[in-house]
Amino acid sequence: QKEVEQNSGPLSVPEGAIASLNCTYSDRGSQSFFWYRQYSGKSPELIMFIYSNGDKEDGRFTAQLNKASQYVSLLIRDSQPSDSATYLCAVNKDRGSTLGRLYFGRGTQLTVWP
């Protein structure tokens, strides 16, 4: 079983719509959760992190965490063509020898069409 699972997509939404990206993780002891955006051929760019159950909003982005269900999601409101990228979910177990190691999913490719 992979540490972090994401639907690879592709996910296609029209401009102005809400894009919903989902991620599940296997280790119940995971503590920190991150969303990175990666444009083709570029490096990952951190867009959100969340540590506590519930929602965290930053502009058009909302991260949602449900530790009981081992589920993390990212909502992008008012999607723009410039949001078209691969979104990587990453999880940090925050303990022992693995402290600091980020486990990444394969990423979900998002396309926002005008």
Next chain:
Amino acid sequence: EAEVAQSPRYKITEKSQAVAFWCDPISGHATLYWYRQILGQGPELLVQFQDESVVDDSQLPKDRFSAERLKGVDSTLKIQPAELGDSAMYLCASSVDRGSEAFFGQGTRLTVV
């Protein structure tokens, strides 16, 4: 804005040759990571440093890969000899400390021919 610096951006090398990548983390960041990302997959950790010490190199193929961060600032990752399967993006990241959010450099795209 502070950034993680990496060089070179692109590298083409023949198999069995040696290759090296350099990374300069954001100033003040104690933790430095080297990740490898194969096309279509998420990054995978190769090695993690806390200051000058290696704290996690369990996924580093030690028969051909080595990494150092001698003064606890910049770091070098070396591959010798390179193999065709090493073709990937090599990403350096840094964070204030272990567990904090990590910021990535531009990466080095390695092609082994």
